[in-house]
Amino acid sequence: MAFHYPNGRRFVPQAMEEKKSPLNKISYSNRGKTLEDDLNETNQYYLAHGIAVIHKKPTPIQIVDVHYPKRSAAVIKEAYFKQASTTDYNGVYKGKYIDFEAKETKNRSSFPLKNFHDHQIEHMKHIVQHDGIAFVIIRFSATDDIYLMSSEQLGFYWKRMKDGGRKSITLQEVESSSEKITLGFQPRIDYIKVVDLLIAENF
């Protein structure tokens, strides 16, 4: 039996991780529980301090069967996870529309592009066409390094993959084409500082 706790994450026994894998494989938000928690806390901080209004969208579910017990709440008895057609987070900052996806990997040397899918890349392109701000927040969970990459940059690596190139972004490429976000206490992941840089560059 081995304990691993260098990265501040809760210890999850291997058996439990295995059990969770069907959800992880289809890459819904549960993949990055810690990243999601940190971002939700950050967004609550932004809301409470009047900085921005950004929320995570609910996980899309296809409901098949609902029961209506007498004198109690409706119970969903059969439902399935659906693939999201957009990104997970959106909201408003200084009047501007903000839209992003957050993903993490256990890889140390590259970020696999399978964390995203065509619909999301397409969605982010549309956002940029309408003068919104779209990006991804990616986390290397082994080192807890977090980066913000603009959707334009991500689109570049996506196209490279579609053209037959590599299916991931190397760590060196991530470092050179995105902004690192220093982890803080409050807010935990202060990504709005990097959004300010994007706004300064583009508007």
Place this chain on the structure above:
Amino acid sequence: MAFHYPNGRRFVPQAMEEKKSPLNKISYSNRGKTLEDDLNETNQYYLAHGIAVIHKKPTPIQIVDVHYPKRSAAVIKEAYFKQASTTDYNGVYKGKYIDFEAKETKNRSSFPLKNFHDHQIEHMKHIVQHDGIAFVIIRFSATDDIYLMSSEQLGFYWKRMKDGGRKSITLQEVESSSEKITLGFQPRIDYIKVVDLLIAENF
């Protein structure tokens, strides 16, 4: 047995409507199936024609139990509807953040405020504070009259209720404090035209 089809809606037998009532009572989006369909079509039109990128958020669900059958998709076996903490629709139009809720009533003479809840009113206030555009689209299903009311106006009637006043907005008040949206073919509910008016007034 009576058939009613003056308003182009599918005929739903009374028994079926009764069965659906638990969902309606807690005022989730299923209440206004037709309004939701029309808005989704409209948003698809806006997207396809490069006018705006606006999506409906998934219905928020509290998942309690998930089964992972071998060689097939994860099945949610127990889940409950949660109250939304935000509005149902948001997106970007001409770089601006757009946020709205859509509700309908069978009432003819007034729009009941119980269609909304505190969290949503609060959320819309935050959006306006951050220079986003927030409003509600309300539909009187008996007459198929659809109106767009700014969140500031809705906030006025909400406050009147909280101060002990009436729990609804009279049809006359709706008519005088919001913009009527003429039903079209494509797009069905062309609310962006009214958003243009809001932008012209406020920005």
